Amino acid sequence: MSELQASSRTLTGRIVSDKMDKTITVLVERRxxxxxxxxxxxxxxxIKAHDQENGARTGDLVTIAECRPVSKDKAWTLVNxxxxxxxx
Numbered sequence: 660m661s662e663l664q665a666s667s668r669t670l671t672g673r674i675v676s677d678k679m680d681k682t683i684t685v686l687v688e689r690r691x692x693x694x695x696x697x698x699x700x701x702x703x704x705x706i707k708a709h710d711q712e713n714g715a716r717t718g719d720l721v722t723i724a725e726c727r728p729v730s731k732d733k734a735w736t737l738v739n740x741x742x743x744x745x746x747x
Contacts, residue, residue: 668725669738675705677717682733683710685723708735718744 672687688703708723715721720742723735 669722670706670724670735671720671722671741672706674715674717674719674721674744677710677713677715681710681713683708683715683721683737685721685735706735707732708737709733710737715740716744 670685670687672685674683675686676684685706685708686703687706688701690699690701692699706723708721709726709729715737719740721740722738724738725734726736728734729736
């Protein structure tokens with residue numbers, strides 16, 4: 660991954676779809692505090708990322724990094740697979 664720079668943002672999330680060619684959909688969850696009530700809420704975002712080798716599968720925990728736009732929806736690329744899903 661030579662196009663990744665040291666200043667690029669990285670996120671960690673779980674793959675919810677790998678049905679497309681060289682594209683994965685990653686669900687990134689974050690916990691935020693409600694501004695008035697103080698309760699912690701879980702917010703999530705689905706991000707499409709480029710997977711050059713088609714190696715990642717649904718359920719894997721992955722790290723993705725921001726890059727130049729690859730297509731209309733993809734501006735993230737797969738850095739590495741942190742944890743494989745249990746086969747099953």
